[in-house]
Amino acid sequence: MPAGDATVDEDNPYLRTPPTEFEPxxxxxxxxxxxxxxxxxxxxxxxxxxxxxxxxxxxxxxxxxxxxxxxxxxxxxxxxxHPDSPTRSVGGEPLEAFETVEHVAPMLSIDASGEPEDVREFDDRVRREVGAVDYVCEPKFDGVSMAFVYEDGSLERAVTRGDGREGDDVTRNARTIGSVPQRLHGDHPDFLAVRGEVYMPKDAFQAHNRERIERGEEPFANPRNATAGTIRQLDPSIVADRPLEVFFFDVLEASELEDSHRKELERFPEFGLRVNDRVEVVDSIDDAIDYRDRMLEVRDELNYEIDGTVIKVDDREAREELGRTARHDRYAYAYKFPARAEITPIADVAVQIGRTGRVTPVALLEPVDVGGVTVSRASLHNPEEIAEKNVNVGDTVRVQRAGDVIPYVEAIVEKDSEGHYDLPEHCPVCDSAIERDGPMAFCTGGLACDAQRRRSIEYYAGDDGLDLEGLGEKSVRQLVAAGLLESVAALYELERDELTALEGWGETSAENLLSEIEASREPPLADFLSALGIPHVGPTTARELAREFDKFEAVREAAETDPERLEGVDDVGETVAGQIHDFFASEANAAAVDELLEHVSPQESALERGGDALEGLTFVFTGSLEGITRGEAQDIVEAHGANATGSVSGNTDYLVVGENPGQTKRDDAAANDVPIIDEDEFRELLEDQGIDLE
The missing domain is CATH 1.10.287.610 (Helix hairpin bin)
Incomplete structure (x- = not known):
């Protein structure tokens, strides 16, 4: 091979005992x-x-x-x-989009089966066509396959597999992965295109998922999803912050080729390309099958996910003679593992903080198949249940899905730990004390806790709150991450330029959201009470409180000074009254509410019963109405027997559309054949029933 970079100079002062203090x-x-x-x-x-x-x-x-x-x-x-400097690993400015590029050689898939008879048929075909061969046996990594192209020793580009003929150029993201060399070492070829598998180590995956859960974010389902989602980030700095690694396992094209696959793999470390240490060369298909069975036994000990083994013909000339189909290389075969089913070890436990501060321990699992769905986390419900089941990190457990939806730990299959898991004494998000309340546990941080605050913003803007269309969970996460929402009140301080500077926001979407927020500055009292997210105070209880007290300050005063008065309200009672009192007694909550009241003026209740002229009808409103707030319109139709909901469904009778309406509700109305009426038609409908909207 042509000479490339020589071995590093041993006289390099930064190699053996480098200085850590430098001249200015x-x-x-x-x-x-x-x-x-x-x-x-x-x-x-x-x-x-x-x-x-x-x-x-x-x-x-x-x-x-x-x-x-x-x-x-x-x-x-x-x-x-310089493009191939090690410092490129820290990321850089976000990309607008990935460029699609053609591979230097096809990246085909591998024929596969989990049955030994099929593996033997593959061997029979190989031996019929090319005679006796040696096989290289490798783990079949469950990650993201990519092509890495080096020219004159420098990383020129990294491309996702795509459709096998072309893929996305993700070079800037690949440069952030520590095990991807920016420049090759040793006597490397002038041109080298290699195939590698990018993956997230299992321990790093569990730690990353734990961080996501404790930040109130949705965890990844498995390491492969985490890897795929990361490598396609448009912001390389996000990729740099996530724990990705790579194994290199094949040559796609090179200016000079070795005559066997094993020799290629032996040379890879000389170039600085990381290879897997579980590769073996065998001379019979029986030994290849035995290799797969041994890998299945040690699968759980590995720090990376594999779903089988790959059996490859070693000799390159024989490979060429075997050729390929439109989809598969005919010189290789994947011998798959059976899917893990229901029984799996607990790798870690994370603590999730809900909107009300409730602490939910979540078991982080080695990914397992449960009813055809890959599960990597399961609820442990509460401290009392953990103690009853005596479950802890390291135990092997059986996982089920409640109602075929929510995974939970059913029972311990093998006890490999001492005792049971204990909740931390302090919230992992805000460091406030965690206190027990019967079988449950709660973070005492209130709205000072980032997790509770973000979920409070989502709830405030959601269907049970003020129904701010265009501000769903994804948007709230983005705005919080951008530093634009430090509190619920910060919604009312958002500016158009701040929104349009974010990815995915245009002038129209920004204007629509700001219009929604502006229209919510004078919410009906019931909607505002519900939007605060007081534990056990949803829309129904909020309406009863609004009917009883008429004004927000009256509700707050009763909660702070006379909670027993709350107990006389329908749908409240002693427990809920205590929750309302505790909410307003919290200094953090009180400060958050006071800040919110600088922007919002809850209206006096208009929830007196006005008849049943609209009984049986369900209305949904979108956009802003003229001369009346959307919340007031909801109050009026409800006062006359109708229901006013936040989302369109097949049970909706009318979608009332005002100025700057949201597109989602109109799309849902069209999909469910729900009549769409404007404000004039809405007023006419009410007048026909003898109802004055004003």
Missing amino acids: LEDLSEEDAREQVERLREAIREHDRRYYVENDPIIADRTYDALFTRLQDLEDAFDLA
Whole structure:
């Protein structure tokens, strides 16, 4: 092979015992800076190779960090950035879209089966066509397959498999993966295109999912989904923050080829390409089948997901003779594992904080098939149930799905731990104390807790709150992540330019949301009470409170000073009255409500019964009405016997459309054949029933 990069210079000062204190940047000439940059890049590449490929680092992590930071500082100060510099691993500016590019060689799939008879038929065909062969046996990784193209030793591009002929150029994301070398080592070919499997290690996946759950975000279903979702992020800095790795396992194309697959794999580490240490070469299909069975036995011990093994003809000439179909390489076969079913170990336990502060422990599982669905988490419900089942991290458990939907831990199959899991004493999100209330546990942080605050914003804007169309869970997450929603009240401080600067927001969507928010500044009292998210105070209880007290301050005063008065309200009682009192007694909640009242003026209740002229009808409203708020219109139709709901369904009788309406409700109305009427038609309908909208 042509000579490429030589082995790293052993005299490089940043290799063995590197300094961690450096002379000031201003004292360096440009020539000195360039020389130092080259030596640092060379040394850091070697440290990366030793860490990721050899698993034999020669410096401490903090020393590596000091070298890396010095290189970044030099590149920034002297404008010396380069595409294959190790510093490219930190990400960069977000992309607008991925470019679709053609592969240098087809990335075909592999024929597969879980039956040994099919594997033997594959071997019979191979031997009929090319004679006796050796097989290379490898784990079948359950990750994301990609092509990595190196020209003159530098990473030129990284492309997802796509349809096998072309895929998405995700080079900037691939550069952030530590085990992807920016530049090859040793005597590498001038041109080398290799196939690799990007994956998320199982321990890192569980830790990442735990962080997501404790931040109130939806966890990934399994490591493969986590990897696929990460590698397609348009923001490389997000990819850099997630724990991805890669195994390289095949040559797609090269300026010079070895005559066997095993030789290719032996050379990969010389180039800095990380290979799996479970690869074996066998000379019979019986040994290949035995290899698969042994891998099945150790599957749970591996720190990466595999779903079988791959059996490949070793000799390259024989491979070419065997050829390929339109979909499959005929020289390889995947011997699949049976799906894991229902029984699996608990890898970790995360703590999820709900809108009301309720603490729900969640078991993070090794992904398992339950009724045809891959499950990687299951509810442990509450501390009392955990104690009853005596369940803990490390135990092997049986998982079921309640109503075929919600996974839960049914029972311990094998006890491999001491005792049962204990909840932390403090909230993992806000560090407030966690207190027990009977079988349940709650974070005492209230709206000062980020998790409760975000869920409170979602609830405030949701169907049981003020029904702000265009502000669903995904939008709230995005706005919170962008630092635009530090509280519920911050909704009323959003500006058009802030919204349109975010991905996915245009002028129209921003204007529609701001119109929705503006129309909610004078909400009906019942809607406002429900939107606050007071435990056990949903729309029905909120309406009873509004009827009883008429004004918000009257409700608040009774909650703070005379909670027994609340107990006389229909649908309240002692327990709910106590919850209302506790909500307003919280300093954090009181401050959040006071901040909200600077922007919102809850209207006096208009929920006196006015007859049953609209009984049996269900209305949904979207957009802003003229001369009356949407909430007031809801109150009026309900006062005359109708229902007013926040979402369109087959039970909806009318969708009333005002100015700047949301598209989702109109689409739902069309899908359910629900009549759509404007404000004039709505007023006429009420007048026909003798109802004055004003």
